[in-house]
Amino acid sequence: MGRLNVSLCGVELENPVIPASGTFGYGYEFAELYDINCLGTFSFKGTTRSPRFGNPAPRIAEGCDGMLNAVGLQNPGVDAVIRQELPKLSQVFRKPVMANVSGFSLDEYAEVCEKLDREAQVGWLEVNISCPNVHGGGMSFGTDPVLAGEVTRTVKAVTKKPVIMKLSPNVTDIAAIARSCEEAGADGISLINTLMGMRIDLRKRRPVLANTTGGLSGPAVFPVALRMVWQVYETVNIPIVGLGGVSSAEDVVEMMLAGATAVEVGAANLIDPLASKKIIDELPLVLDRYGINNIKDIIGGAHG
Amino acid sequence: MRQGIFTVRENRALNARYNLLALEGDSTGFTAPGQFADILVPGFYLRRPFAVCDWEDDFFTLVYECVGNGTRRLKTLGAGTELDVLTGLGNGYTLEGAGESPLLVGGGCGVGSLYGLAKQMLRQGLTPRVILGFPRREEITLLEDYIALGLSPTVTTADGSFGVRGLVTDAMDIPHSSVYACGPEPMLRAVALMSPAGGQLSFDARMGCGFGACMGCTRQTVNGPRRVCKDGPVFRKEEILWED
Incomplete structure (x- = not known):
């Protein structure tokens, strides 16, 4: 077992680096550039019951050391994901993959998770209750501890795979949401999804994004993400997947010191398609620099 | 797609509106005209396509x-600046279906991507007819370059200060076997509707990644959602659904 090895909800990862949902498609674009089997795993594009086109264009805007997106959960729907995308994915990636699921009702979460539960290559279900781009559904589940717990219970009832609840940072008390998910049976917590933001086009005097608001990601959000991982680590006993602006091997170590068992890399993949591979390649050097033998020894290490 | 470090050889104004950037470095990632590069501009997070x-x-x-x-x-x-660039992105134009007498229609910046296509057509023994449209004489771009290829572009200016007064569609009464267009979307639509021939249209979009990962530049087509960066930026005329 290597020095980068970690265990996430009972499934072994060769290293803790996981490209985040929505920044890695189903892996093929990246597999053209490098062997993606070097990844711990990756979380594929958020999946809903029915196909979704997503929001109108423009969906993307520059942030400040970051970016805004309002893609709106574009995906072909769970049946097409299982029929078309997973077989192709298995051609380029042979490890357990993380299935990211979104929904607009408890029924939808249950149906999508039940279908993905039957797929052998799915190692974990990452349940997004935090997408800020969809009107009326996704946001409210993730901002209310009671509803977050209900989604967790609903999903746990239909799957034997580990369930990781992905939280929104657009709340006043992240720890309360995480606690509620843990009490409802969640096997892990991942955070943070994007922070809601917007930009205005000075020439048009209108919002840049057709959706008006979008989710901010990239290095700008890293300190916020780190703080929330820290707070959730102080609150729950289940593993945490930390994400939000992670762009380097040192960011990975910092996230793990705050309490993350594994770390997702998001926007960085879109700027540098080799970002996740470079981070994995650099991790041993960074461990040497800070006198760390095995990366799993530092999880939560910054807490007193 | 290739990632590489490129050095600015030349970066100058062509006229009051448009600029030319020449970058040195391994450019073998490009395999077709109409493909694009995604440049990391110092001080900004997202690449620019x-x-x-x-x-x-x-x-x-x-x-x-x-x-x-x-x-x-x-x-x-300035010259000598090093830039991180992704090259060879997107599908580019294909000569399949061009026929004997292709027509190239460029508006504004769009005359750039059609220049590479014109060169490729000439190499394949095809002589395209070319229409280049601009708002006014001072913004005419690459005309001498097209002429240097041995072509005789028709130029239109909206204010009539040079060539045909009006829009590119005012000069399209030329018999053609296919049409290739790059320019603002209203122009693409007008060209597509006016031409009875098949053709290819190159679209611009606000992109996140430029290589198909983020779904930031998707547009609806008759074949379902398509990513401008990966499935395009060139689409067959018949694939496009025009928004009202």
Whole structure:
């Protein structure tokens, strides 16, 4: 077992680096550039019951050391994901993959998770209750501890795979949401999804994004993400997947010191398609620099 | 797709509106005209996509307009500046279906990506007819370059200060076997509706990644959602659903 090895909800990862949902498609674009089997795993594009086109264009805007997106959960729907995308994915990636699921009702979460539960290559279900781009559904589940717990219970009832609840940072008390998910049976917590933001086009005097608001990601959000991982680590006993602006091997170590068992890399993949591979390649050097033998020894290490 | 470090060879104004950027570095990632490069501009997070104009193995050029902070910063970069660039992105134009008498219609910056296509057609023994449209005489771009290829473009200017007064569609009464267009979307639509022939249209979009990962630039087509960056930027005329 290597020095980068970690265990996430009972499934072994060769290293803790996981490209985040929505920044890695189903892996093929990246597999053209490098062997993606070097990844711990990756979380594929958020999946809903029915196909979704997503929001109108423009969906993307520059942030400040970051970016805004309002893609709106574009995906072909769970049946097409299982029929078309997973077989192709298995051609380029042979490890357990993380299935990211979104929904607009408890029924939808249950149906999508039940279908993905039957797929052998799915190692974990990452349940997004935090997408800020969809009107009326996704946001409210993730901002209310009671509803977050209900989604967790609903999903746990239909799957034997580990369930990781992905939280929104657009709340006043992240720890309360995480606690509620843990009490409802969640096997892990991942955070943070994007922070809601917007930009205005000075020439048009209108919002840049057709959706008006979008989710901010990239290095700008890293300190916020780190703080929330820290707070959730102080609150729950289940593993945490930390994400939000992670762009380097040192960011990975910092996230793990705050309490993350594994770390997702998001926007960085879109700027540098080799970002996740470079981070994995650099991790041993960074461990040497800070006198760390095995990366799993530092999880939560910054807490007193 | 290739990632590489490129060095600015030349970065100059072509006229009051458009600029030419020439970058040195391994440009073998480009395999078709109409593909694009995605440039990391110092000080900005997202890359900026630009259609390739002309390329050899060790350099490529592009035509750009300063439309925001990113392109204004790009304009300030002098010769010798090193840039992180993704090359060979997107599908590009294909000569399949071009027929004997293809017509190339470019508007504004769009004349850049069609220049590479014109060169490729000439290499294949096809002589395209070319229409280049601009708002006014002072913004005419690459005309001498098309002429240097041995072509005789028809130029239109909206204010009538040069060539045919009006829009590119006012000069389209030329018999043609296919139409290739690059320019603002209203122009693409007008060209597509006016031409009875099949053709290919190159689209611009606000992109996140430029290589198909983020779904930021998707547009609806008759074949379902398609990513402008990966499935395009060139689409067959018949694939496009025009928004009202």
